[in-house]
Amino acid sequence: MPRQRASITVPLISALAALVLLLGGATAALAHSELISSDPDDGASLGSMPSSVTLTFNEDVDPNFAQAIVADEQDVARPVTAEVSGPRVTVPVPPEVRQGAVQVRYRVVSADGHPVAGEIRFTVAGAAPTGDTSSATDAAATSQAPAPAATPSAPAQTPAGQDESASTLWMYVLTGFAALLVVGVGVAIVLMGRRRR
Missing domain, CATH: 2.60.40.1220 (Immunoglobulin-like)
Known part of the structure; x- marks a missing residue:
């Protein structure tokens, strides 16, 4: 049973780490000159x-x-x-x-x-x-x-104000998506642990 949990947890952690890196890269790409x-x-x-x-x-x-x-x-x-x-x-x-x-x-x-x-x-x-x-x-x-x-x-x-507002909106969308994904993964891990008990 511990081996099965480890086999599930490791890929999930790797996926979360990749998501964090992707989110960080997207946020940097949205940064503008000023x-x-x-x-x-x-x-x-x-x-x-x-x-x-x-x-x-x-x-x-x-x-x-x-x-x-x-x-x-x-x-x-x-x-x-x-x-x-x-x-x-x-x-x-x-x-x-x-x-x-x-x-x-x-x-x-x-x-x-x-x-x-x-x-x-x-x-x-x-x-x-x-x-x-x-x-x-x-x-x-x-x-x-x-x-x-x-x-x-x-x-x-394009007007600088519109660029900044669009960038802010995309950062909020990406951050919200990442937060929802992390919560969903956490709930899935908990439910899978309960089923195996």
């Missing part, structure tokens, strides 16, 4: 305007699909060319943006093809200069979209 830090920090108050803003992600960024816009206090959006080095994206601040509230809007694609979009904000003390109005007029004609438009060749872009 912004982990910026220089200056989001919400920072500065004494002078930085020449550039550095965005650091938790994964490497595809240099072919890094886009950024810098918007000033009047929400005049200026597209800029971002430079990518591994997980770091450097966004130059146009000289026309001198003081006040600044928004840096970005849309990048991680090395695994996942799109990430968002923005950071910071404030530079002092009143905005009023000397040169021609540059502001020209810049006002540029796109004021909340994020850069995806290029035709870029992978299909």
Whole structure:
């Protein structure tokens, strides 16, 4: 009788271990790229305007699909060319943006093809200069979209919020399935033990 129980228990334990490994792999696959830090920090108050803003992600960024816009206090959006080095994206601040509230809007694609979009904000003390109005007029004609438009060749872009909610839902489904399977196996072992007594 002990040998029969052992012959049943060992495969069940092996199956549970495989399930745990599978669940762990699926959870890791659902993890997405995200912004982990910026220089200056989001919400920072500065004494002078930085020449550039550095965005650091938790994964490497595809240099072919890094886009950024810098918007000033009047929400005049200026597209800029971002430079990518591994997980770091450097966004130059146009000289026309001198003081006040600044928004840096970005849309990048991680090395695994996942799109990430968002923005950071910071404030530079002092009143905005009023000397040169021609540059502001020209810049006002540029796109004021909340994020850069995806290029035709870029992978299909989906809102970051929907990606995160879908990932969370799948993690809950997989975790619930694993929990139900473990409970079912445990009940089966107990019932089989009672029948053999």
